[in-house]
Amino acid sequence: MSLVDERQLRVLRELGELGSVTAAAEALRVTPSAISQQLRLLQRSVPVPLTEREGRRLVLTPAGRALADAAIEVETALARARHSVEEFLGRADGRVSVAAFHSAAAAFWPHLVRALSAPGSPRLAFADEDVAQDDFPPLTREYDIVLAHRLDHAAPWPRTVSVTALLHEPLDVALPAGHPLTAKPRLSPRDVADEPWITVHDGFPLMATIEAIAAAADRRLHLAHRINEFAVVAQVVAAGAGIALMPRWTARPHVGVALRPLVGVNARRHIDALHRPERAARTAVRTVLTELRSAAAAISSQAPGDTEPRS
Amino acid sequence: MSLVDERQLRVLRELGELGSVTAAAEALRVTPSAISQQLRLLQRSVPVPLTEREGRRLVLTPAGRALADAAIEVETALARARHSVEEFLGRADGRVSVAAFHSAAAAFWPHLVRALSAPGSPRLAFADEDVAQDDFPPLTREYDIVLAHRLDHAAPWPRTVSVTALLHEPLDVALPAGHPLTAKPRLSPRDVADEPWITVHDGFPLMATIEAIAAAADRRLHLAHRINEFAVVAQVVAAGAGIALMPRWTARPHVGVALRPLVGVNARRHIDALHRPERAARTAVRTVLTELRSAAAAISSQAPGDTEPRS
DNA sequence: AGTGAATATGTAGCAGTACTACAATGTCCC
DNA sequence: GGGACATTGTAGTACTGCTACATATTCACT
Numbered sequence: 001m002s003l004v005d006e007r008q009l010r011v012l013r014e015l016g017e018l019g020s021v022t023a024a025a026e027a028l029r030v031t032p033s034a035i036s037q038q039l040r041l042l043q044r045s046v047p048v049p050l051t052e053r054e055g056r057r058l059v060l061t062p063a064g065r066a067l068a069d070a071a072i073e074v075e076t077a078l079a080r081a082r083h084s085v086e087e088f089l090g091r092a093d094g095r096v097s098v099a100a101f102h103s104a105a106a107a108f109w110p111h112l113v114r115a116l117s118a119p120g121s122p123r124l125a126f127a128d129e130d131v132a133q134d135d136f137p138p139l140t141r142e143y144d145i146v147l148a149h150r151l152d153h154a155a156p157w158p159r160t161v162s163v164t165a166l167l168h169e170p171l172d173v174a175l176p177a178g179h180p181l182t183a184k185p186r187l188s189p190r191d192v193a194d195e196p197w198i199t200v201h202d203g204f205p206l207m208a209t210i211e212a213i214a215a216a217a218d219r220r221l222h223l224a225h226r227i228n229e230f231a232v233v234a235q236v237v238a239a240g241a242g243i244a245l246m247p248r249w250t251a252r253p254h255v256g257v258a259l260r261p262l263v264g265v266n267a268r269r270h271i272d273a274l275h276r277p278e279r280a281a282r283t284a285v286r287t288v289l290t291e292l293r294s295a296a297a298a299i300s301s302q303a304p305g306d307t308e309p310r311s
Numbered sequence: 312m313s314l315v316d317e318r319q320l321r322v323l324r325e326l327g328e329l330g331s332v333t334a335a336a337e338a339l340r341v342t343p344s345a346i347s348q349q350l351r352l353l354q355r356s357v358p359v360p361l362t363e364r365e366g367r368r369l370v371l372t373p374a375g376r377a378l379a380d381a382a383i384e385v386e387t388a389l390a391r392a393r394h395s396v397e398e399f400l401g402r403a404d405g406r407v408s409v410a411a412f413h414s415a416a417a418a419f420w421p422h423l424v425r426a427l428s429a430p431g432s433p434r435l436a437f438a439d440e441d442v443a444q445d446d447f448p449p450l451t452r453e454y455d456i457v458l459a460h461r462l463d464h465a466a467p468w469p470r471t472v473s474v475t476a477l478l479h480e481p482l483d484v485a486l487p488a489g490h491p492l493t494a495k496p497r498l499s500p501r502d503v504a505d506e507p508w509i510t511v512h513d514g515f516p517l518m519a520t521i522e523a524i525a526a527a528a529d530r531r532l533h534l535a536h537r538i539n540e541f542a543v544v545a546q547v548v549a550a551g552a553g554i555a556l557m558p559r560w561t562a563r564p565h566v567g568v569a570l571r572p573l574v575g576v577n578a579r580r581h582i583d584a585l586h587r588p589e590r591a592a593r594t595a596v597r598t599v600l601t602e603l604r605s606a607a608a609a610i611s612s613q614a615p616g617d618t619e620p621r622s
Numbered sequence: 623a624g625t626g627a628a629t630a631t632g633t634a635g636c637a638g639t640a641c642t643a644c645a646a647t648g649t650c651c652c
Numbered sequence: 653g654g655g656a657c658a659t660t661g662t663a664g665t666a667c668t669g670c671t672a673c674a675t676a677t678t679c680a681c682t
Binding site for chain 3: 653654655656657658659660661662663664665666667668669670671672673674675676677678679680681682
C-alpha cells in the first residue's frame with residue numbers, strides 16, 4: 001500500500017469521473033495502455049478490486065470509489081502546496097520582522113504601529129539590535145527589514161542587500177544647558193576639541209565623525225565616556241559630564257541638553273532600511289517599506305526649525 | 312510550479328524539521344547528494360529562495376517554511392488515501408445495498424431493519440428486484456447482497472458469486488378455503504393436475520416445479536393465469552380462480568387460502584444470499600450476512616407446525 | 623594560523639519506471 | 653457475423669532519481 005503515489009491516484013480519479021480508460025487517457029494526455037499499466041500497479045497494493053469491467057468499459061468498484069475520493073484530497077493538498085508560495089508572497093497581513101538600532105526604533109516604530117494597526121495590515125514583529133556597522137547586513141538573514149545607519153563617508157552597504165534610504169540626519173553637538181558654547185549658533189571642530197567627550201563604543205557608526213572632528217581640529221580628543229544609548233547620553237550630558245554627538249531628529253529632546261549644529265566636518269548619518277532582495281517579493285514587506293518612507297518624511301519635517309535646508 | 316511533486320515536498324519538509332541535508336538524507340535513507348538534487352529541482356519551480364546556507368548547514372527561508380507547511384497537508388492526505396481502503400473495508404456502519412425478490416424482501420427485510428437499527432450498524436439500502444433466475448447473479452454487480460431463489464434441481468449459481476444458504480423452503484399448494492382438496496392432509500401431483508393453475512411467468516424459478524407436477528401426473532396443466540407476486544396470487548386463489556404453488560414460510564398467510572404439502576415431486580426452493588466474493592471483505596457486509604442467517608433461522612421456525620421435518 | 627572533521631554540492635554512470643507503438647483480446651451493435 | 657470500439661499485454665525507449673566519488677566551504681580545536 002505504501003507505494004500508492006499521486007500519479008496512480010490521479011489516474012484512478014480520472015477513470016472514476018470519466019468512466020473509461022480511453023477518456024482518462026485523453027484527459028491525462030497519454031495512451032490507454034499507460035492508464036491500464038498504472039491501474040495494474042495500483043491494484044497490486046490493494047487487496048480488493050478497485051475496478052471492474054462493465055461491458056467493454058472499465059468502472060470503479062465501491063472500494064475504488066472510496067480511494068478515488070481520497071485522491072481528491074491529495075490533489076487538493078498538492079494544489080494548495082503549489083500555490084502556497086504565491087499565497088505566502090501575496091498575503092497583505094503576513095508577519096514582517098523589523099530590527100532597528102535604538103534611536104531609529106524609538107523614532108520609527110511608533111509611526112509603524114499607528115499606520116499599520118488596521119486589520120489586513122502586516123503584523124509587525126519588532127526587535128532592537130544595537131550592533132556595530134558591519135553587523136547590520138548579516139541581520140537581514142534573521143529579519144525581513146533592518147533599520148541601519150552609517151556615516152556619509154563610511155563604506156557603503158554590501159551589494160548583497162537592498163537599501164531603502166530613509167533619512168540623511170544631521171549630527172549635532174549636545175551641550176549641557178548653560179554651557180558657554182551654547183552662546184554660539186553653530187560650532188566648529190576647534191570649538192569642541194578640548195571638551196571631554198561622551199562617545200559610542202568603537203566600531204559603532206558615529207565614531208568616525210568623532211575622529212573627523214579630531215582630525216579637523218588637529219587635536220587628540222578626550223574620550224571621557226563610552227555610551228551607546230542616546231537616552232543615557234542625554235542624561236549624562238545634562239549632568240555636565242561632557243559633550244556628545246547626537247542625532248538631530250531621532251533622539252528624544254532633553255530639557256537639560258542644548259543641540260548646536262557642527263560646521264567644518266560633514267556630520268551626518270544615513271538611516272537606511274536594509275533587506276535581502278527576495279524578501280521584498282512579499283507584499284507585506286513592501287507595505288512596511290512604504291510606511292517606513294512616509295514615516296521618514298514625517299520625522300525629518302516634524303521639528304520645522306531643524307530641517308536640513310536650514311541647518 | 313506544476314512539477315512540484317510529493318517527493319520534493321517530502322525532502323523539503325524533512326530538511327525543515329531536521330535542519331540539515333545530511334540529517335534529511337539519513338531520515339529518507341538516501342545520500343545527501345540525492346537530497347541536494349531534489350532541492351535544486353524544487354527550487355527551479357519557485358521564484359524565491361526556499362533554502363539558504365547557515366554556516367555549513369542548509370536551512371529553510373520563510374518561503375520554504377510556508378511550502379513545507381503545505382507539504383504536511385499533502386503527506387496527510389496521502390496517508391489518508393493509503394488507509395482509505397482499509398477504512399472502507401473496516402467501517403462497521405458502511406452502506407450495504409441489499410436486493411431481493413418480493414417474498415424474500417417481505418420476509419427478511421423487517422428482520423434486518425429491527426436487528427440493525429442501532430447506531431454503528433450498517434446502513435441498509437434496499438431494492439426489490441423480481442427477475443428470472445438467470446438474472447440474479449448479474450445483480451451482484453450492482454448490489455452488495457442479492458437475495459435469490461432457485462429450485463432444488465435447477466442449475467446451481469455460477470461460481471463467480473459467493474453463496475450464503477438461507478432457507479430451503481417447501482412449496483405448498485394454495486387452495487381456496489372450502490375447496491374439496493382441503494380435506495386431504497397432503498396432495499399428490501395427480502390430485503392437482505386437473506385444477507386450473509395460477510403460475511409465475513416463464514423463466515421464473517417456480518415454473519420448473521409446475522412442469523415437474525405435469526410430468527409426474529403425465530398431464531398437460533391448464534395454466535389459467537401468470538402472476539409473479541404472491542400477495543396478488545393469494546387474492547386470486549381466495550377468489551376461486553385456481554390453485555397455485557406458494558412458499559410455506561415467506562408468503563404472508565391469507566384467511567381465504569389453505570396450504571397443503573405436495574408429495575411425489577420435490578417441491579422446494581433454495582433462498583440464498585448471493586454476493587461477489589470481494590464484497591464480503593467489508594465488515595458491514597459481513598454483518599448483514601450474519602443477520603440474514605439469523606433471520607432465516609427465525610423465519611423457518613416461526614410456524615412450528617410447518618417446519619420441514621414434519622411436512 | 624593551520625589542520626582535520628563536518629556539511630553541502632557537482633558530475634558521471636546506473637537502475638528502475640512510465641511511457642509509446644503495436645498486437646491481441648474482448649464486447650457491442652447492426 | 654462483421655466492423656467499430658475498448659481494454660490489456662509486450663517490447664523497446666526515454667527519463668528520472670539514485671549512488672559513488674570528487675570538490676568546496678565552514679567550523680572547531682590546537
